[in-house]
Amino acid sequence: METGIFTINNVWMMVCTALVFFMHLGFSFLEIGLTRQKNTINILFKNVFIICTGLVLYYIGGFNLMYPGEFNGFLGFAGFGLPIPENGLTPDYADGGYTYWTDFLFQGMFAATAATIVSGAVAERIKLGSFMLFTLIYVGLIYPIVGSWQWGGGFLSTLGGEDAGFYDFAGSTLVHSVGGWAALVAVYLLGPRIGKFSEEGTPKAIPGHNLPLAASGVLILWLGWFGFNGGSVLSADPATTSLVLTTTCLAAAAGGIGAFFLSTVLFKNYDLTMFLNGILGGLVGITAGADLMSPLEAIAIGIIAGAIIVLAVSAIDRLKLDDPVGAIAVHLVCGIWGTLAVGIFGDKAGWAQFGYQSVGVFSTAIFCSLTAFGILFLIKKTSGIRVSEKEELEGLDIHEHGMDAYADFRMNQH
Template identity: 80%
Template structure:
């Protein structure tokens, strides 16, 4: 391979790595904007913790757990650390798409995202210590094992033998649903925030304190998805990279429009939060098959995802589950939709592919729900996972961190 092309491929992958890293700021802005002022420091602390510890865990063993080489297809481990193999810095590695170090860093950025999804769902009432323990176990073990089943050459990637298998281009299931299943289990075990549901069981709105920040967060996430999906091409291939960015953007736009139109019809008002979650729904929905879809198919997938997220948020409320940021509807429900859409639309569409996609969704669901339940249930029965009523009412910032996010904040005013 020409040295210039190898360098261009690697530079593109490093740019995508930076964009995926930037998504953590987007998640932080989205979460703090949709929650109350008195919990801002707590949410920021969790998100900073997730990216720092996530990278270290991926370095210690996650990378080699996710990409173990030859293994039984279910669990394998190539050892601790990330020592580069012979030829890891040359075009002999990864068909010249990137170097070993770039490979590690790009994949490491994905690893922490699963826990970030959980962070938003459990906001405003989870103890910080147990959340950090959960993050360490889930990001360190559960995420890379599920990822190895497909991206590491495991059993999902070979369901059909030489004819193919489960397909997840950039992680509708392997990243978003992995985080979404954990979020669902966590909010079930944790319970709803005080005041979320009335005595009649009907949900009450608990408005976020800064919608401009939430809007900024979503736009940052959209930008970051250029790296999330664009980098998943694993090279700077001009044709495929440009197609992926087009389908990603069209699905995001269609998801936003679909959600705002559908929610307007249902609720008779122009809801900005539904619009924003619709954009994210479209992004999550296209992620599994961004390289397989035509622009028209991307718009259809995004529109459907936008409608699904509105229904999903209503369903979560109906089940009396409390998800302050809509993480379960966006990442889990739309992640499932995007994964199944690979069997319905695009170059892989077929009845057989649909069944392979369904198998992958089911496998991730069973493993993630069982492991998330075990981790969170043990924490609940030992150290406890929920803050006291007093701490929740007065705010986690003052009680857990001894500080406020805003200088003019007064605890008894919020």
């Protein structure tokens, strides 16, 4: 391979790495905007903690858990740290798409995203120390193990033979559903925020304090998805990269439109939060098959994802689960939809592929649900996972951080 092509590929991958890193600002803005101002610093602290510890944990062992080389298909480990291979900085590594260092950093950004998904779902009532402990275990062990099943050459990648198998281009299941299952379990064990449901069980809206920030967060996330999906081409190949960015953007736009129309019909108002989460649902939905879909198929996947958002948010409320930012609907439900859509639309569509996709969804669901439950249940029984009633009512910023996000005008929002 020409040195120039290798350099271009690697530079593109580094740009995509920066875009995925930028997504953490988008998640922070979205979570802050959709929750109350008295918990703003708490959310920011969690998101900064996730990216810092996620990268270090991925260096210590996560990368080599996810890419162990020859292993039994379920669990393998290539050792601690980053022992650079002999060809790690040459075009002989990864077909000339990037260097070993770029490989680690790009994948490390993905690792932290799984815990960020959980952060929004448990906002405003989880003990910070308990959340941090959960993050250390889940990002350090659970996420890379699931990733190894497919991206590390594990059993999901070889279902049905060498040329078949489960397919997840950029992580509808391996990133988003991994975080989504943990979010669902955490929300169940935590219980709803005070005032979320009436005595009769009727859900009540708890408005976020800054919708402009929430909208900014979604637009930043959309931009970041250029790196999330575009980088998953694993080179700067013009044909595939341009297709992936096109399908990604069309699915996002269609997701927003789908959620906007259905929520308007059902609720008789123009709900911005549904519109925003519809965009994210479309992005999550296309992530599994962004390189396989035509533009029209991407639009179909996005519209369905947008409609799923509206229905899933309502269903979660009916189940008396409290998810302040809609993370379960976006990342779990649309992650499942996007994964199954690979067997319905695109170049791999067919009953056999749909079966492989279902196996991937089911195995991830079982493993992530059981491990998340075990970790959180153990923490709950030892140190506890929920703050006191007083702390929740007065705000986590004051009680856990001793400061205000907006020091000039503290409003009492109970």
